[in-house]
Amino acid sequence: MTTWVQREIRLQPQPRGFHLVTREVLGALPEIDNVEVGLLHLLILHTSASLTLNENASPDVRRDFETWFNEAVPERASYWTHTLEGADDMPAHIKAALLGPSLTLPLNHGRLALGTWQGIYLCEHRDRGGSRSLVATMWGSTGED
Amino acid sequence: MTTWVQREIRLQPQPRGFHLVTREVLGALPEIDNVEVGLLHLLILHTSASLTLNENASPDVRRDFETWFNEAVPERASYWTHTLEGADDMPAHIKAALLGPSLTLPLNHGRLALGTWQGIYLCEHRDRGGSRSLVATMWGSTGED
Amino acid sequence: MTTWVQREIRLQPQPRGFHLVTREVLGALPEIDNVEVGLLHLLILHTSASLTLNENASPDVRRDFETWFNEAVPERASYWTHTLEGADDMPAHIKAALLGPSLTLPLNHGRLALGTWQGIYLCEHRDRGGSRSLVATMWGSTGED
Numbered sequence: 476m477t478t479w480v481q482r483e484i485r486l487q488p489q490p491r492g493f494h495l496v497t498r499e500v501l502g503a504l505p506e507i508d509n510v511e512v513g514l515l516h517l518l519i520l521h522t523s524a525s526l527t528l529n530e531n532a533s534p535d536v537r538r539d540f541e542t543w544f545n546e547a548v549p550e551r552a553s554y555w556t557h558t559l560e561g562a563d564d565m566p567a568h569i570k571a572a573l574l575g576p577s578l579t580l581p582l583n584h585g586r587l588a589l590g591t592w593q594g595i596y597l598c599e600h601r602d603r604g605g606s607r608s609l610v611a612t613m614w615g616s617t618g619e620d
Numbered sequence: 621m622t623t624w625v626q627r628e629i630r631l632q633p634q635p636r637g638f639h640l641v642t643r644e645v646l647g648a649l650p651e652i653d654n655v656e657v658g659l660l661h662l663l664i665l666h667t668s669a670s671l672t673l674n675e676n677a678s679p680d681v682r683r684d685f686e687t688w689f690n691e692a693v694p695e696r697a698s699y700w701t702h703t704l705e706g707a708d709d710m711p712a713h714i715k716a717a718l719l720g721p722s723l724t725l726p727l728n729h730g731r732l733a734l735g736t737w738q739g740i741y742l743c744e745h746r747d748r749g750g751s752r753s754l755v756a757t758m759w760g761s762t763g764e765d
Numbered sequence: 766m767t768t769w770v771q772r773e774i775r776l777q778p779q780p781r782g783f784h785l786v787t788r789e790v791l792g793a794l795p796e797i798d799n800v801e802v803g804l805l806h807l808l809i810l811h812t813s814a815s816l817t818l819n820e821n822a823s824p825d826v827r828r829d830f831e832t833w834f835n836e837a838v839p840e841r842a843s844y845w846t847h848t849l850e851g852a853d854d855m856p857a858h859i860k861a862a863l864l865g866p867s868l869t870l871p872l873n874h875g876r877l878a879l880g881t882w883q884g885i886y887l888c889e890h891r892d893r894g895g896s897r898s899l900v901a902t903m904w905g906s907t908g909e910d
Contacts, residue, residue: 477622477767479761481657481728512771514806514902516659518726520735522675527862530812535847536858542844543859547692547837554687557680568681569688572672572719574862576738579724579869581808581900583771588900590810593866610726610733612659616769622767624906626802626873661804663871665880667820692837699832702825713826714833717817717864721883724869755871755878757804 480506480613488606489599493537497595513582513615520608523567523601525574531594567600625651625758633751634744638682642740658727658760665753668712668746670719676739712745770796770903778896779889783827787885803872803905810898813857813891815864821884834860857890
């Protein structure tokens with residue numbers, strides 16, 4: 476039997492930068508326990524923040540992400556025309572598209588089937604992005620007919 | 621009951637740049653109306669165009685996307701070796717990989733569950749890419765046993 | 766009836782660069798033959814290698830991918846702080862996030878429904894990454910009630 480769960484999750488507001496949110500996301504999805512084999516899809520409902528999966532141990536990795544993206548997508552470059560929402564806005568849209576708005580992650584025996592060093596990042600590209608919302612959709616087999 | 625729909629969608633040809641195609645895609649998928657909870661997956665069948673989700677209101681955002689990607693992945697750089705299909709070809713492959721060939725989007729009560737400002741972009745990275753094709757796959761629960 | 770298959774696939778070790786692995790992946794998933802309509806999800810269980818879909822014919826395209834990513838995410842830049850795992854490590858994390866850790870691909874009549882020129886790339890961003898593992902999850906309709 477295929478089970479479906481879909482719910483909106485409102486994340487804690489974060490400062491600009493890259494943040495580990497694996498526990499916060501899983502805490503909002505207790506039904507994962509019942510999935511034998513399935514998938515979890517997360518979509519961030521914003522165009523200036525994004526989701527990715529990366530190293531879950533060293534804070535300096537997440538700091539270097541912020542540094543590199545600021546180098547690659549500079550604020551106050553002469554070529555931006557969409558500037559009326561602030562210098563951080565248009566770079567935030569580009570960064571969000573490079574990293575992507577969604578993640579699809581396998582579920583196995585009631586757990587996320589990730590690598591040892593993988594964690595879910597909320598990538599906050601605005602100076603004051605506020606609370607960000609996700610739509611989480613889980614579907615899979617519960618192992619019962 | 622899980623329902624499945626899969627179909628190829630041929631998009632209108634677009635000039636090089638970033639284009640909103642949400643309505644065009646939805647118009648080809650009337651069965652979304654019947655999905656209580658589910659997902660829509662879109663794959664573009666090309667390696668020099670891509671799909672992303674971003675700001676659906678300001679044309680200047682889409683123009684700045686084109687500008688930034690042309691700055692970041694320059695034509696006629698001295699390091700390209702794959703040049704026989706034109707100066708726009710190899711940069712198009714890189715841009716397509718950065719943005720990605722597919723989108724997975726949640727469905728809820730017969731509608732795409734997107735943020736207010738999110739729209740589907742067709743990212744046309746070639747000068748004359750012609751018509752681009754997607755495979756759309758929808759699956760979900762119709763709410764009936 | 767929805768069928769589910771989930772399995773870990775250990776890929777052959779590859780040197781740093783971009784490698785076509787479509788056949789290797791499909792060879793590990795004989796059950797695709799039985800899927801009438803469905804999807805295949807692949808997640809790489811590492812944070813310094815990635816997956817993408819791109820041109821499957823010209824080796825020079827894959828070489829130019831390696832060149833561009835090395836230009837865009839330089840080793841030994843003065844801004845890196847996470848350097849204790851080697852000069853190739855932090856750039857590998859950024860490249861992996863830009864390309865992404867997963868692919869979702871449509872299945873139709875027992876085959877991957879890709880474009881003519883599309884192939885699955887394993888993107889190895891470390892100098893000595895060793896063997897990389899994927900979690901493959903397939904789900905779909907077998908066409909039987």
